[in-house]
Amino acid sequence: MSGHIVVIHRWRDQHARYEDYLDHRTHRVTYVTTELAIGSVPGGAAAARVVPATDDFDAVWRAVTELRTHFGVPARVVALNEGDLDTAALVRERLGCEGQTPGPLARFRDKLTMNEVVAGAGIPAPAFADAPDEAAVLAFADQHGWPVVVKPRKGTASRGVMRLDSPADLPRLRALPPEPRLVQAFCPDTIFHIDGLWTGDELGPWRASRYVNTCVDFTQGEALGSVEVDDPAVLAPLSGFTARVAGALGPEPWVFHLEAFVGTSPDGRTSIQFLEAGYRVGGAEIPFVWREVHGIDLMHAAADIQLGRRPALPVPDSWRTGGWLLVPSPVPAPCRVTAWELPEAPSPEEGPYASVIPAVGQVVPRVGGYEHVGARFRFRGGSSGDVEKAVLRTAAQFRMECIPESGGRVVCGLDR
Secondary structure, X not given: OOEEEEEEXXXXXXXXXXXXXXXXXXXXXXXEEOOOOHHHOOOOOOEEEEOOOOOOHHHHHHHHHHHHHHHOOOOEEEEXXXXXXXXXXXXXXXXXXXXXXXHHHHHHHOHHHHHXXXXXXXXXXXXXXXXXXXXXXHHHHHHHOOOEEEEEOOOOOOOOOEEEOOHHHHHXXXXXXXXXXXXXXXXXXXXXXXXXXXXXXXXXXXXXXXXXOOHHHHHOOOOEEEEEOOOHHHHHHHHHHHHHHHHHHOOOXXXXXEEEEEEEOOOOOEEEEEEEEEOOOOOOOHHHHHHHHHOOOHHHHHHHHHOOOOOOOOOOOOOOEEEEXXXXXXXXXXXXXXXXXXXXXXXXXXXXOEEEOOOOOOEXXXXXOOOOOOEEEEEEEOOHHHHHHHHHHHHHHOEEEEEOOOOOOEEEOOOO
16 A cells, blocks of 8 residues: 555554554655644654544544645545544545445444344343433333433443433433433443454454443542453353454454453353443553553554554463553543652552653643543553552552642542
């Protein structure tokens, strides 16, 4: 492949190493990015254009149109962040270039369509239905019982997810902005995320992790952690389940971030139900843990797929165990960091091997997703138990102080 390639890019950190995926000397690689992310655009870029937000289609389209006049019609459009998949699909459709367009993307971005595909394949999942209004939610709950979960059909990072426990909670829906929503039966089982590559025929490398707290808790100010699972009794059924889901949603190769409910059935066996899946590398610290702990760049595979190449990733003979932790800012962003503290761990294995903590005086920006939060930590160890202890210790001992826009000092910690 040669010619012009557009990359839609929103990360300030090195979530993706674009120059490893695409020769910037052979191709004219241009970037549409944000003010926050412009500093991480590769030096070999042919050009870059800044937009207010990369999920603003009109702004992105104007930038692509300008780049097209200088470098020609793009042969490919690459977007590796989930929040940019819809924008990239629309750009490809309007340009008429190769790659995923809105139709094929719908089963990964519209949670109603996604659940219909999974249900059609006979994969276990909580009951679900479209939720255009309160009456639809009430009718669903009358049939399936309370509580229920209502969430946007398109959304990331648990945005807008709401649990309703009775009809008295229905008026809470009126405060939400209008958008298509889904209602699901509530499932109390532990939520796992499974990340990896589906080759089109079988699973490539994959890892299953258990959340510490939940993504919804994180939106409400609680720390969010994740620990990779090493229990063979859990991994064996998860392998078959993951392959069924990956094959049903994407018979072609794709990099997946799958979430599932994992519990125990009455006969004592592991039970697994589908929650949702993303057509992308998992967020938070997942791409870093995969590169730094496992030596595998999932972003490379995702880029290869969008560039029309067949992805190939190694499957290790043995795996180490990784994990991560996100601590939200103690007040809503934007806020300024005035102090933070984390006591030194007794040993390297009992603390994070890497961290991203804003410097004192730095402003935590108001940006969606998991990159711009209070603090980010990454862990590795010999077992799930070791990593979980390090995650919990760090969450309990980390403290951050911020000044909100309204003034005053607020302290952030797990036991607030």
